[in-house]
Amino acid sequence: MSLIPLRPDAEPERRDAARNRELLLRAARELIEECGADGLTMGTLAQRAGVGKGTVFRRFGSRAGLMMALLSDAEARFQGRFMFGPPPLGPGAPPLERLIAFGEERIAWVMEFGELARAADVSAYNRFDVPAAVLWHRHLEMLLREAGVTADPWLMATSLSAVLEPERILHAVRVHQISPDRLAASWRELVSRVVRGA
Amino acid sequence: MSLIPLRPDAEPERRDAARNRELLLRAARELIEECGADGLTMGTLAQRAGVGKGTVFRRFGSRAGLMMALLSDAEARFQGRFMFGPPPLGPGAPPLERLIAFGEERIAWVMEFGELARAADVSAYNRFDVPAAVLWHRHLEMLLREAGVTADPWLMATSLSAVLEPERILHAVRVHQISPDRLAASWRELVSRVVRGA
DNA sequence: AATAGAAACGGACCGCAGTCCGTTTTGATC
DNA sequence: GATCAAAACGGACTGCGGTCCGTTTCTATT
Numbered sequence: 001m002s003l004i005p006l007r008p009d010a011e012p013e014r015r016d017a018a019r020n021r022e023l024l025l026r027a028a029r030e031l032i033e034e035c036g037a038d039g040l041t042m043g044t045l046a047q048r049a050g051v052g053k054g055t056v057f058r059r060f061g062s063r064a065g066l067m068m069a070l071l072s073d074a075e076a077r078f079q080g081r082f083m084f085g086p087p088p089l090g091p092g093a094p095p096l097e098r099l100i101a102f103g104e105e106r107i108a109w110v111m112e113f114g115e116l117a118r119a120a121d122v123s124a125y126n127r128f129d130v131p132a133a134v135l136w137h138r139h140l141e142m143l144l145r146e147a148g149v150t151a152d153p154w155l156m157a158t159s160l161s162a163v164l165e166p167e168r169i170l171h172a173v174r175v176h177q178i179s180p181d182r183l184a185a186s187w188r189e190l191v192s193r194v195v196r197g198a
Numbered sequence: 199m200s201l202i203p204l205r206p207d208a209e210p211e212r213r214d215a216a217r218n219r220e221l222l223l224r225a226a227r228e229l230i231e232e233c234g235a236d237g238l239t240m241g242t243l244a245q246r247a248g249v250g251k252g253t254v255f256r257r258f259g260s261r262a263g264l265m266m267a268l269l270s271d272a273e274a275r276f277q278g279r280f281m282f283g284p285p286p287l288g289p290g291a292p293p294l295e296r297l298i299a300f301g302e303e304r305i306a307w308v309m310e311f312g313e314l315a316r317a318a319d320v321s322a323y324n325r326f327d328v329p330a331a332v333l334w335h336r337h338l339e340m341l342l343r344e345a346g347v348t349a350d351p352w353l354m355a356t357s358l359s360a361v362l363e364p365e366r367i368l369h370a371v372r373v374h375q376i377s378p379d380r381l382a383a384s385w386r387e388l389v390s391r392v393v394r395g396a
Numbered sequence: 397a398a399t400a401g402a403a404a405c406g407g408a409c410c411g412c413a414g415t416c417c418g419t420t421t422t423g424a425t426c
Numbered sequence: 427g428a429t430c431a432a433a434a435c436g437g438a439c440t441g442c443g444g445t446c447c448g449t450t451t452c453t454a455t456t
Contacts, residue, residue, distance in 0.1 A: 014451085014452060014453080015452070016451065016452070017404060017452095020404085041441080041442065042442080042443060042444080043441085043442075043443090046406090051406075052405060052407055053406070053407065053408095054404090054406050054444095054446085054447095055405060057443085057444065057445080058405080062443080062444075063442095063443065125369065128366070128369050128373075129373070151383075151387045152383065152384045152387065155376065155381065155384035156384060158366065158370060159360075159361040159384065159388055162366050163357040163360050163361070165360065168356065171323065171324075175324070175327070178353065182350065183353065185349075185350065186350045189349045189350065189395075190357055192395065193391045193392050193394070193395030194388065194391050194392070196391070197390065197395065212421085212422060212423080212433065212434065213421095213422070214421065214433090215433080215434060239413085240413060241411085241412075244436085250435060251414090251438095252415080252416085252417095252434090252435065252436055253435055253436070255413085255414065256435080260414075261414090
């Protein structure tokens with residue numbers, strides 16, 4: 001991702017390494033197409049790409065890292081939109097409207113990339129400290145401050161982040177048949193009350 | 199002559215099964231004492247209890263199932279308190295106060311049993327449908343309705359449940375050094391605004 | 397072109413959760 | 427007490443994520 005680079009120390013990649021990364025990403029997309037994200041195993045991925053298993057882990061660190069790499073394009077696009085894009089998601093609209101738009105767009109994003117996002121989330125404990133999550137959190141916190149929420153905006157942003165977690169959204173939609181529209185309406189309601197109470 | 203032994207009474211456990219369950223629970227508590235919940239493996243547990251590994255899985259189904267069994271006492275006590283105990287957690291207090299108390303007590307509960315709760319949560323997808331989680335959700339939904347929240351109380355309860363998830367609370371406390379008091383204050387703020395907006 | 401050392405490679409290897417299935421225990425019935 | 431089917435047992439086995447380390451490939455330098 002370009003806005004929050006996965007490798008901030010931009011040291012160039014050796015040619016074989018770059019070639020294998022492309023091979024692996026391509027193979028991973030194929031396998032996910034065929035078996036779903038949950039059906040992808042690191043072993044079959046290595047086999048399909050024609051590289052050793054060690055290479056897969058050297059490139060991506062872990063299964064979750066691979067999934068994040070697959071997501072990074074979509075993630076970067078989303079980040080660009082809420083940071084620099086047109087209102088109401090981007091700057092220019094009143095903070096409450098931006099908060100509402102953020103949730104709506106995030107829900108739509110989860111509908112599209114949720115399976116991958118779930119697979120990327122598995123890492124048990126520090127998934128909240130992954131760069132993208134930190135950025136969303138900061139964004140929410142900033143909007144809350146702008147909206148005049150003075151009571152612990154950091155923790156309030158944490159709570160709002162919890163509401164938008166892919167796993168929960170997907171569960172509501174897939175198991176309880178809640179429509180994305182209904183989710184969005186509830187988000188609007190929640191965030192309005194949080195802000196209006198300020 | 200009854201060839202089909204009907205057993206309407208729920209007394210389905212054979213004596214050896216009951217003995218092994220106790221052996222396993224005792225051994226599990228010992229191991230967790232020594233190595234922490236994350237350090238407990240099903241293999242060492244079987245060894246410590248002096249039973250086969252298959253027996254462990256027959257009893258508890260999975261690692262998460264074992265952790266839930268270990269939690270069930272504490273869980274039952276908590277449930278008893280918010281359903282039948284004294285106010286403000288139990289019935290008798292105004293709904294907003296009960297909501298506040300529920301969050302406060304839940305945060306304290308996570309401080310005490312959180313590691314186990316996290317280990318019990320790993321099961322990826324339907325952890326929201328575990329009986330205890332369903333019960334908390336219903337309780338929150340009921341209190342929201344009583345407090346006059348008419349806008350989709352079911353989803354609002356879902357959002358509030360998300361805020362109280364053990365994993366997130368533990369992360370805030372352990373990684374970001376947030377005090378439980380500060381968490382409780384933020385919960386109070388959040389739930390007050392949600393209800394007051396009604 | 398030769399060299400050297402850093403980087404990447406690959407697949408055997410590890411520990412773990414969870415399954416399978418032949419063997420043993422249990423307890424209701426005779 | 428003998429019988430027997432159902433239930434429980436146990437440990438070898440599978441498949442997975444992840445690691446290790448001896449081998450190969452790159453590239454900067456001469």
